[in-house]
Amino acid sequence: MRPESTVHTHLRKFHPAPVRIMHWINAVAIFIMIGSGWKIYNDEVIFGWLHFPEWLTIGKWAQHGLQWHFFGMWIFVLNGLAYLIYGFATGRFRRNLVPIRWSELVATIKESLRLHLAHDDLTKYNAVQKILYIGVMCVGVLTVLSGLAIWKPVQFSELAALFGSFQTARLIHFLCMTAIVLFVVVHVTLALLVPRTLVAMITGGPTIDDATPPEPAAETLQNARSAP
């Protein structure tokens, strides 16, 4: 029970400045890591039928691709760690990414298939968005772990052993990249379809008042309604 007197309005943007800065730093890091990663991949391909077009890669020769990759890793890892710590510490993840309800998920998928995407309220992620955002964060962590296993299979041999052989770690690292590329394609496409979301990641988006939590009664009601 909160005494009435302590309630005060606390206005903030849906995407506070740290989130926006970290988001765009991450965009640059992902761009560097994927472009240089493709250059490194081309030097010794995993699939004979797959070579990335040279003009899509970063770095003139393999060594430059490696230089970019081992430069970008610092940006990606340090920024990613800061983002995860921020997300957990400020409650942003708890507020925006959970709970995920089955009924909501099924409803969102049905709506998407009818090409109807609800986005009246940018501050409420639907179940598919929640799963994608949580999923891509997990993939990001796995990318770093498999990357470490490839970079230091002897010094981090305990970690490398979890991935099986050296080539398995390479394959997992590659599949993580594939998942991130697919995410980026969907993410960018949807952001362009609903440009307000893109603007929000620059300006901060709608202003939210933290001091007025949703009515507990209403939430319970909603829970009851969405229960199977």
Next chain:
Amino acid sequence: MTIRTPSRSIFRPNKVPSQDILRENRRLIQDIDRRGVLRGALSLGALTFLTGCNVSEDDQVQTVLRAVSSWNDKVQSWIFRPDHLAPTFAESQVVKPPRFNAHYGIEDVMPVDGKSWKLELSGLIENKRPWTAEELYALPEQELIIRHICVEGWDYIGQWSGVNLKAFLQRIGADLSAKYIAFHCADDYVESIDMPTALHPQTILATKYAKEPIADPFGFPLRLRTSTKLGFKNPKWIVAMEVTNTFPETFYSKQGFNWFSGI
């Protein structure tokens, strides 16, 4: 696929200019590098947005990337666990023959004559007497069945034997507190490693592969094999070894590959 580097030009002089001036002015050069990092960092953010624009050759970008690579050398030396052994494998997993790799094709390998060959020693070593192949092959052997990992991404399991490098360094009275060991090879390849790696229990001067003397393409009569570095850090056809505190640039580090290249 081999690492694509320009083939040796007939116009390239056999003798390169003396590197001494670089060594003497190292401090000045590093200072310039540091300023370059700040300058480069400012333009780098903007440059990365230019897709399809190849900026990797740009001098300022190279300055930044090489500075980060030097930082990564330091990080790797901190990560390095001196007593941590690399995984070893069963004899049945050994690939025969080993996979060839150099900055030129296997057909261009110039075999070394084992009879006239000598290992020259220089630098911070008490007993600099050269070693013949016969003498080296008579030393106590250590066998390693370890994974060879190439910077390109391929790997195979190889079975190498030869004298433990730490034991050899002690035998010749090398200064084990020195920073680097440089290797000069019959094909003018130059490679260098840090002392902690040289003293690692799985670092050997290999003379045999799968219990037979190493074949010509793979480094006869002497090559380095260490379990803690990428393939190109294991020079073949070694003719001279130097213990030094002066950082020895290497064939691939000059081209922009990371020097430490630990695994």
